[in-house]
Amino acid sequence: MQCHTLAFSEELTILSARASCLEEHGDVVQALEEWRKSLEMLPTQSTQSDWVRDHVRKLELSLRVSPPQPKNSWAKKLGPLAPIAVFLAKAKWLLALFKFKFLFSLGAFFALYWAMWGWKFGVGFAVLILIHEMGHYIDIRRRGLPADMPVFLPGFGAYVRWQALGISAETRAAVSLAGPLAGLLASIACLLLWWQTGNPLWAGLTRAGAWLNVMNLIPVWILDGGQATNALDRNSRWILLGSAVFLALIFQEGVFILVAGGFIWRLFTKDLPAVSSPRTTAYFAGVMAFLGAVLRFVPGQAFSR
Secondary structure (H helix, E strand, O other), X not given: OHHXXXXXXXXXXXXXXXXXXXXXXXXXXHHHHHHHHHHHHOOOOOHHHHHHHHXXXXXXXXXXXXXXXXXXXXXXXHHHHHHHXXXXXXXXXXXXXXXXXXXXXXXXXXXXXXXXXXXHHHHHHHHHHHHHHHHHHHXXXXXXXXXXXXXXXXXXXXXXXXXXXXXXXXXXXXXXXXXXXXXXXXXXXXXXXXXXXXXXXXXXXXXXXXXHHHHHOXXXXXXXXXXXXXXXXXXXXXXXXHHHXXXXXXXXXXXXXXXXXXXXXXXXXXXXXXXOOHHHHHHHHHHHHHHHHHHHHOOOOOOOO
């Protein structure tokens, strides 16, 4: 029984998080479906199973007492504007996009870098950070987990708040590395624009984006590399330490020495997982190598304000 529960532990966590999120948004019918799915995975005599069954009964009772209104019945009163109203009501991503906290912090972020480096480079740099954070956000949401839109801290960075409780170390590592992967793709896009136009602005953005994402791979504290390293055993940390030193030598980029230094420290920390993740090791090394290649082949050029 216990093995059966453990086998589905991550999927159960995702289902319960999704069901709770649906309840918060008033979609009781869909939440019931998610709770029933989780019930099928739980041992019938377990405490968790008893709790879910009781919760399902309460939700079913609430629907009998207050049956759901027909969907979009209110839109009929709007006549020819009804299709537009229904579209906007269903576009939940649009509502999430315009949350005040996200917009206000993003505006302040743009303003700071605009003032520091001029509007061209400042706005471009802020967009690169936005793409990095959206990499985390999209990877979380595609796994069916709830997440807030990014919040930006001008001068410091940004973060995405999400429900990671009960999620495996390998999944958390993948979510952490999704940001640098998105940043790598954004840097490659800038690289292609530089090759196409010869404009040094794109060269500067390419290097800035790639360098920033390598910095994020330093395996310390709350950086993405630090979170990803939690899924790696000592042997995997040795492999990535060697990879960082090798990349520093062949690409002549000192930022990889900082990554290597972080791994030296993480060799002696007492946070080794019971089971390591070779997939995370390969993912980490691949993103790091491609970022190094971008830095190597784009010269550091000045840009005009």
